[in-house]
Amino acid sequence: MADWPLYEVFVRSKHGLNHKHVGSVHAADAEMAMENARDLYTRRNEGVSIWVVPSAAIAASSPDEKEVLFDPADDKVYRHASFYKLPDEVGHM
Amino acid sequence: MYAQLVETGAKRLKTLEEMSPEEREFQLKVDAETKIEAKNWMPEGYRKTLVRQISQHAHSEVVGMLPEGNWVTRAPSLKRKLQLMAKIQDEAGHGLYLYSAMETLGADRDEEIDKLHAGTVKYSSIFNYPTLSWADMGTVGWLVDGAAIVNQVVLQRTSYGPYSRAMIRICKEESFHQRQGYQILLDMMREGTEEQKEMVQDSINRFWWPSLMMFGPSDDQSPNSQQSMAWKIKRKSNDELRQMFIDQTVPQLEFLGCTAPDPDLKWNEERGHYDFGEIDWQEFYDVLKGNGPCNKERIETRKNAIDGGAWVREAAKVYAEKKQQKQQNAA
Numbered sequence: 001m002a003d004w005p006l007y008e009v010f011v012r013s014k015h016g017l018n019h020k021h022v023g024s025v026h027a028a029d030a031e032m033a034m035e036n037a038r039d040l041y042t043r044r045n046e047g048v049s050i051w052v053v054p055s056a057a058i059a060a061s062s063p064d065e066k067e068v069l070f071d072p073a074d075d076k077v078y079r080h081a082s083f084y085k086l087p088d089e090v091g092h093m
Numbered sequence: 094m095y096a097q098l099v100e101t102g103a104k105r106l107k108t109l110e111e112m113s114p115e116e117r118e119f120q121l122k123v124d125a126e127t128k129i130e131a132k133n134w135m136p137e138g139y140r141k142t143l144v145r146q147i148s149q150h151a152h153s154e155v156v157g158m159l160p161e162g163n164w165v166t167r168a169p170s171l172k173r174k175l176q177l178m179a180k181i182q183d184e185a186g187h188g189l190y191l192y193s194a195m196e197t198l199g200a201d202r203d204e205e206i207d208k209l210h211a212g213t214v215k216y217s218s219i220f221n222y223p224t225l226s227w228a229d230m231g232t233v234g235w236l237v238d239g240a241a242i243v244n245q246v247v248l249q250r251t252s253y254g255p256y257s258r259a260m261i262r263i264c265k266e267e268s269f270h271q272r273q274g275y276q277i278l279l280d281m282m283r284e285g286t287e288e289q290k291e292m293v294q295d296s297i298n299r300f301w302w303p304s305l306m307m308f309g310p311s312d313d314q315s316p317n318s319q320q321s322m323a324w325k326i327k328r329k330s331n332d333e334l335r336q337m338f339i340d341q342t343v344p345q346l347e348f349l350g351c352t353a354p355d356p357d358l359k360w361n362e363e364r365g366h367y368d369f370g371e372i373d374w375q376e377f378y379d380v381l382k383g384n385g386p387c388n389k390e391r392i393e394t395r396k397n398a399i400d401g402g403a404w405v406r407e408a409a410k411v412y413a414e415k416k417q418q419k420q421q422n423a424a
Contacts, residue, residue, distance in 0.1 A: 003410055006196070023259075024193045028406075029413035038187050039237075043179075044266070065131050 007033035011047035151191035221385030228296035236272015252325035
């Protein structure tokens with residue numbers, strides 16, 4: 001299928017939820033990618049909206065960058081609500 | 094199993110000490126049940142084994158449409174026809190999920206399909222048997238999809254992320270296939286004429302052994318299993334899966350009021366499993382080698398479909414290019 005570019009498919013499963021990556025399809029153009037994605041990924045009411053994006057247009061982080069990108073968050077526990085211990089008397093906050 | 098006899102290229106397992114640092118890190122990750130994703134480093138053998146297995150699996154889904162396609166125009170009612178078409182469409186979808194998963198490993202779909210047509214890669218032996226009566230649509234759904242489910246349910250935990258996710262999606266859809274198949278047989282057994290009941294038994298007689306062969310050779314004849322299990326591409330051995338399938342299927346067979354063509358099939362209280370007779374492995378290897386009743390016809394049909402559709406794919410490409418050109422000119 002080298003002739004037909006690859007599109008990544010994102011489906012919104014219900015109103016109010018975000019689009020989620022579900023897989024990919026090959027297609028000659030975006031319109032066909034949409035039709036193929038519908039046939040392939042939403043045969044059983046799996047979605048209310050579809051996005052198709054040329055795979056080539058996606059910039060992805062590489063596994064080598066994992067530490068650089070995500071490790072800095074490891075030692076910042078104070079960014080989580082659970083870090084702040086409050087007396088029981090304060091109640092739910 | 095939809096993938097039988099998948100070559101790993103490994104004669105024996107390497108110990109952790111023998112592995113390169115990269116291999117060791119990879120193996121530890123697999124051991125810890127961390128999914129491997131497309132961009133992660135992986136041993137070349139792992140990548141090749143996965144491509145072989147996923148491509149074989151995808152081809153099986155696609156070729157698997159043919160025995161059922163045989164009965165679309167002759168389904169006994171509109172309801173049954175719609176159900177059969179929905180099932181066949183699912184199989185096409187399953188093939189596509191799997192080809193996509195395979196492509197994440199850098200394999201090319203066209204190349205893999207060319208290999209299928211050239212006979213250098215395999216698909217499941219089961220699809221080389223003919224579907225001779227309507228009862229076969231029931232038996233294929235119940236036994237063949239049933240065997241596929243047993244295999245695929247464990248493959249949901251396979252170590253390669255994209256393959257695992259494709260399996261999860263496929264398993265969700267697969268149980269409809271098995272239930273519709275069983276219901277076809279149940280209807281024939283409960284409401285059918287004597288002739289129709291005989292048709293069901295005849296169909297089971299023909300598909301019983303080939304269904305058991307779907308899980309591949311027995312463990313002592315399965316040289317590649319050890320490496321595939323270590324990489325957690327495979328999660329359970331062929332014999333384990335086969336036994337699971339038999340144990341869950343026999344009660345359903347009895348409920349139908351039918352029998353299996355195996356005089357040795359009986360419950361073993363001590364083992365807590367059904368015992369069963371020896372599988373004709375010569376038949377299995379013959380069919381896998383291309384000498385089954387329908388091998389030639391299946392490949393010819395696939396090849397004709399691809400060749401006959403070439404002009405459509407070319408036209409779509411040219412149309413898309415022209416449309417894009419028009420839009421650019423207008424801008």
